[in-house]
Amino acid sequence: MHRRIFCRICPLGGLISLFSTFTPFKQIALTKLTKNEQKCTKCGICKRACPTQATAVYDKKGGDVTESKCILCARCVEICPYKDALSIKIAGQTVINSRDWLEQTNYT
């Protein structure tokens, strides 16, 4: 009986090693959700919009508010109605930040 090659040499170890080598998986650790306490009005929209019920985005004061429940989906950043109150940074560089979208709404 002929055995397939992957029955002798398991490819799983190699795949795991590749996964941990490539940057997207390393970049996750460098990605942070941050809050500017001076710009936050404590409106609470971010906390209500979070799909994983992460609370640090609302409860923590300023700085890095990433927590274990946070999946960095950026929904809170999109819904926060105050410019630069929330942002997502990769290696210290802002890639997405909240906007003053309430002031831009035209109801006429």
Ligand code: SF4
């Ligand atoms: S939505 Fe923005 S302004 Fe409102 S509590 Fe959250 S971070 Fe603060």
Ligand code: SF4
């Ligand atoms: S980035 Fe997503 S998961 Fe993280 S706190 Fe904001 S809404 Fe919740």
